[in-house]
Amino acid sequence: IWTEFLSGLEVNMSDVAFNTWIEPLEPIKLISSELIISAPNGFTKKMIESKYLNDMIGILSIILKKDATIKIILPTDNTYKQYQVRTKPGGQQYFADLTENNNGKKPIDVEKIKMEQMLNPKYTFDTFVKGKSNEFALSAALAVSKNPASAYNPLFIYGGPGLGKTHLMQACAHEIIDHNPEAKVVYLSSEKFVNELISSIGDRSNKKNSAFRNKYRNIDVLLIDDIQFIAGKTGTQEEFFHTFNDLYAQNKQIIISSDKPPKEIKDLEERLISRFEWGLMADIQLPDYETRVAILQAKLNMENANISRDILEYIAMNVKSNIRELEGALMTVIAHSKLLNEPNIDLERAKIALRKVIAENEKRPITLDLIQEIVADQYHITVSDLSSKNRSKQIAYPRQIAMYLCRNLTDSSLIAIANSFNRDHTTIMHGVDKISKDISNDENFEKEINELIDLIKNE
């Protein structure tokens, strides 16, 4: 275990740090899930506790497959002698197990430990609550995990933020690894893919570049989260295209997530869009009321707190757009109940605790209509003036401001914006450019626009 533990740590540390801080440590004893380690001096102990302990606990938990703790002691501690003595009769076993040289055991797979560290142990199928909004994506994910690369390849999961894409992707990774521990499964966000690619290209020798290729082309299952981040990055799209083709040709499973369906991702190459559409597309929608309550209930069961049903219903009623925020609201109430020492917090108290969270959630989404309403209001004209043919300055200028804001604050296409102003897209581009220039030339105007943006965002 000790050797395995050390190799797990080594992965994420520089050699110098490893030799300075980790090498001198000595394993003393493992009592069920608590590992006792001795540090040569107080300074090392402090360093470990402040910088490395969390990682160490993470790795130990993975190795032991349960929540672990670590205690660092010094040879001068009384406890040290105690442990030494106790190791003698029955405890000896532990000591030996810790220090033995992994004899006869398979060498551990460092990549695998790295991978498992990237997965959130809570994101499994067991903890994923099924509802109308996600049942299709859930069954697709289950089917793919049970039989990778046989049914749906690629699987493309899409949906708005905080609706469970990452949870579902990682559940697939866990499930596949559980069924087939030998499978090489790689999960990462597309941002991380971009960064790794950039650092491999930065290396002139090109050795790293081929290491990058080998890494991503010799795996069994590739899960890329939030693919929308590669939009507009030509080099990355190129590399990803080849990776995709290689894996696909070798009949390896690919699972991708995004906040939008492939077609709607701006600046994504056509050839990638068509690849993504080869397989199965599954969307996750906003959860309905029953699902929201069920998710809160499930979360509550894991938290070991006592929150009444009417509070859960109040939260479910008021937080509708995002499961992450739904959970956040519940955690807020739990925190209040603990801090106020009110194990049976009542609805009135909970409402006070939730005021801020719920106000956030009631904000209107930023739409073209909303922007036009606010701009019209601010400049004392009407919304219909904005799309009229009237060219007087009092109207034309606010109109251009509204165009600029629509372009910058929403995801709407130029065409959609043009339609909403009853203009063609070149007029919109002209308006947007004009306002950008004025902003960069005039600080007061910039302030005015920023205030407008705040208004819109806080509506």
Ligand code: ADP
């Ligand atoms: P996304 O990746 O789509 O932005 P996440 O997967 O990060 O969303 O989900 C946000 C939070 O909501 C996570 O804590 C996740 O566990 C939780 N969550 C989402 N969907 C469900 C579900 N169906 N059941 C239980 N928890 C969920």
Ligand code: MG
């Ligand atoms: Mg996510």
